[in-house]
Amino acid sequence: MLLRGLVNSLIIAAGAFGIGLLIGIAGAFGKLYGGPVTRDLLEVYTTLVRAVPELVLILLLYYAGTDLINRLMDMLGYPPVDISGLAAGIGVLAIVQGAYSTEVLRGAILAIPQGQIEAGRAYGMSPWTLMRRITLPAMVPFAIPGLANLWLIATKDTALLAIVGFSELTQATRQAAGATKAYFTFFLAAGGIYLVVTLLSQVILARAERRTRRGMPSFAGSGR
Amino acid sequence: MSALVVNVTTRQRVLGWLQPHRIVLIAIALAIVVCAAVFMRWDWIPNYAWLAVQGIWRTIWLLVVSVVLGFMLAVPLGLVQVTGPIWLAVPARTFCTIIRGTPLLLQLWLLYFGLGALFPQFPWIRESFLWPYLRQAWPYGVLALTLSYAGYEGEVMRGAFAGVPRGQLEAARAFGMSRWKILRRVWLPQATYRALPTLAGETVLQLKATPLVATITMVDIFSVSSRVRQETFIVYEPLLLLALVYMTITAILVFLFRKLEARIPARPG
Amino acid sequence: MKKLLAGLAVAVGLALGAGAAQAEQVKIGFSPEAYPPFWSQDASGSWGGWEVEIINAICAEQKLDCVLTPIPWDGLIPALGTKKIDAIMNSMSITDERKKTIDFSDKYYNTPxxxxxxxxxxxxxxxxxxxxxxxxxxxxxxxxxxxxxxxxxxxxxxxxxxxxxxxxxxxxxxxxxxxxxxxxxxxxxxxxxxxxxxxxxxxxxxxxxxLGPGVGAGVRKDDAALKDKLNAGIKAIRDNGKYAEITKKYFDFDVYGAEGQTN
Missing domain, CATH: 3.40.190.10 (Periplasmic binding protein-like II)
Structure with a gap:
């Protein structure tokens, strides 16, 4: 049961992180190159999400989000859609992750040496090609530390879905502990599983970071 | 004369901020707020106002206590990782890794329910002088939040201690200061100053972690809003108001930290 | 008049149910926590217990395709409102306070x-x-x-x-x-x-x-069709002995409580 919970947790974390990344890319470009209205709206979005506890956002989006979608479908004349706990969980955490990755990616794009983008423009690249060929690849090394941190936050935030009753690792542990009354053992075991996930992720991410940094000058201060 | 100059710049700044599209956006936002105030149900507020005030007080109390205690714990945690002997540095690093690698909710439940499940095996606990505290929920909430803050902030302080330029410490040593005095007069103040911007961020994150204590029967503002939802079956209004409360507390925190940073001179020492 | 309408609704509901190729899906909300002997979870994670068997019996009787949908306890009534679920069958007592927001079927058990x-x-x-x-x-x-x-x-x-x-x-x-x-x-x-x-x-x-008159199934106020079906199902399993058969497996007395209370 714990394993099934772990799989659910990882699916949600990966889904939320992935969709959050897409929101983040769109958000970062919107904040940097978008019109004044887009920029202000994105500012409101990132500020709101970062000021309100994830738990409150999850409750709001979990209940209100599905309700709104169903009302919208109703208005458009479609039957109400059934949103599974998994999809709702991914959606809610993705919105939270999106706000944070917007900020991370915005910083990463700003860190790209301006000359590279100008050179691309001088070649007559369209904005779309420019983004695909220059901006996105060039920002990766700057974005990875921040994104690595976000991934770790995503794995831990899945635990909050326990409060809306979704059967991820923490909730599965709670149920197993309740059934066996061995609360201490089970919570300790789940803590160990989370820790293993974190440490494994750190190893993989550190390797990825080293790979993307190949051939780049090392930053002052990062050498030991 | 100078007052006039300041006035003009302020006015320009306000005008620069109030571009036409912003006015439209603000108008739309106001319209949404008015709609919410008129069309949603708020008649429950008077019944729960006093409870909400107590809840907000409990949340702020929990935040302040756990941040202060957590910071006091974070300083030695960061310090021993930079300069301490290995038998202190390794446990400190392990502690930070464990706290940062597991969800706070799980830590909280492990402390509250996990330890609670062990009590029946040790009957003497109930006779000890600590029992009146162990029975209640708040010590567990404070402990879990303090340890969590110490874990994250200990990592920050480690970087801050390591980041203070060597020359500063060497100069202090040349003055003949004792190790303790160097820490107190030079190292700690400079490291704290370096950590201050992240401190603000970490404290906001800490505020956002406080509602978790509602799951161990503590009555904070989050749990008051849950109670409103359960007793009146009104779903969205209490949650929206709750979000507003947290945003207000966040805004106040950010404002206070900015004041604090402004008070400290840019070049300390 | 009301009874006639309700009867009509049942007839229409039954006709629709019979007409459709498959039974209509009804999502039954419950809180995923052990509440033995009404709710318990086996090692593989599937749910059993007295109330689960009663739900299955009622649904089989009325040819409803019932799906157990886990929702935390304090989210059940909101979830009913947002159509995440269609009915609550989770040892929820029928009370006046709750009836302000949702409707209930007849009781299906009542214990002190x-x-x-x-x-x-x-x-x-x-x-x-x-x-x-x-x-x-x-x-x-x-x-x-x-x-x-x-x-x-x-x-x-x-x-x-x-x-x-x-x-x-x-x-x-x-x-x-x-x-x-x-x-x-x-x-x-x-x-x-x-x-x-x-x-x-x-x-x-x-x-x-x-405390209310007992435990009933919570339904949306505008969902009289489902309410009537559930009532008919409860009555049917009470009458045909299915209820007694399930109860005997778990209890040595009748958990239904006093007869004749309807809602």
Whole structure:
């Protein structure tokens, strides 16, 4: 049961992180190159999400989000859609992750040496090609530390879905502990599983970071 | 004369901020707020106002206590990782890794329910002088939040201690200061100053972690809003108001930290 | 007139049900927590228990394709409103307070409410007996409402997310007593943890206004068709002996309570 919970947790974390990344890319470009209205709206979005506890956002989006979608479908004349706990969980955490990755990616794009983008423009690249060929690849090394941190936050935030009753690792542990009354053992075991996930992720991410940094000058201060 | 100059710049700044599209956006936002105030149900507020005030007080109390205690714990945690002997540095690093690698909710439940499940095996606990505290929920909430803050902030302080330029410490040593005095007069103040911007961020994150204590029967503002939802079956209004409360507390925190940073001179020492 | 309309609705509902190639899907909301003997989970994670079997019997009787949908206890009524689920069948008592928001089917069981507490302390399930005690209850249950109304001189009334956690804190000694359904508490007292720590303090004085006439299935107010189907299903399994058959597996008495109460 714990394993099934772990799989659910990882699916949600990966889904939320992935969709959050897409929101983040769109958000970062919107904040940097978008019109004044887009920029202000994105500012409101990132500020709101970062000021309100994830738990409150999850409750709001979990209940209100599905309700709104169903009302919208109703208005458009479609039957109400059934949103599974998994999809709702991914959606809610993705919105939270999106706000944070917007900020991370915005910083990463700003860190790209301006000359590279100008050179691309001088070649007559369209904005779309420019983004695909220059901006996105060039920002990766700057974005990875921040994104690595976000991934770790995503794995831990899945635990909050326990409060809306979704059967991820923490909730599965709670149920197993309740059934066996061995609360201490089970919570300790789940803590160990989370820790293993974190440490494994750190190893993989550190390797990825080293790979993307190949051939780049090392930053002052990062050498030991 | 100078007052006039300041006035003009302020006015320009306000005008620069109030571009036409912003006015439209603000108008739309106001319209949404008015709609919410008129069309949603708020008649429950008077019944729960006093409870909400107590809840907000409990949340702020929990935040302040756990941040202060957590910071006091974070300083030695960061310090021993930079300069301490290995038998202190390794446990400190392990502690930070464990706290940062597991969800706070799980830590909280492990402390509250996990330890609670062990009590029946040790009957003497109930006779000890600590029992009146162990029975209640708040010590567990404070402990879990303090340890969590110490874990994250200990990592920050480690970087801050390591980041203070060597020359500063060497100069202090040349003055003949004792190790303790160097820490107190030079190292700690400079490291704290370096950590201050992240401190603000970490404290906001800490505020956002406080509602978790509602799951161990503590009555904070989050749990008051849950109670409103359960007793009146009104779903969205209490949650929206709750979000507003947290945003207000966040805004106040950010404002206070900015004041604090402004008070400290840019070049300390 | 109303009855005629309701009858018509049932007829239409049945016709539709019979006409459709497959039975219509009804999502039954329940809170994913052990509440033995009504709800328990086996090692593979699937749910069983008295109430699960009753739900299955009613659905089979009415040819409904019932799907158990886990929702946390305090989110059940909101989830019904947002159509995440179509009915609540989770030992939810029929109360006037809840009827302001949702509608209920007829009751399908009714058992007395009891208080249990530590073996070391002697007290009754009365306001005087619980004076100065710390009482644990599950949030937004009739028991929470009852304790708040009657045990006003208790030292504290602590609200837990699940009854399981309240029982857990009773064994840990953090609370002196907990109030809940007598059968659920009885199952806990028979477990190893319950045997070691606690005993029955007695039934609480009745208060129909708070405790209600029994447990029914919660449905949306505008969903009279489903309500009628569930009522018909409950009546059918009461009449054809299915109800008694399931009950015999779990209890040595009839949990239905007094006859003839309808809603």
């Amino acid at each position: 409410t009891a208080v249990i507490g530590s073996k070391d302390a002697k007290f009754d399930a009365t306001p005087e007996g619980l004076k100065g005690k710390i009482i644990g209850v599950q949030v937004s249950t009739v028991h929470a409402a009852y304790a708040k109304k009657h045990f006003t001189e208790a030292a504290e009334i602590k609200e837990y997310q699940t009854q399981d956690e309240a029982n857990q804190d009773l064994t840990a000694g953090r609370i002196d007593a907990t109030q809940a359904d007598s059968i659920a508490l009885d199952a806990f007292l028979k477990s190893d943890a319950g045997k070691a720590c606690c005993d029955m303090k007695g039934y609480v004085a009745p208060d129909d206004e708070v």
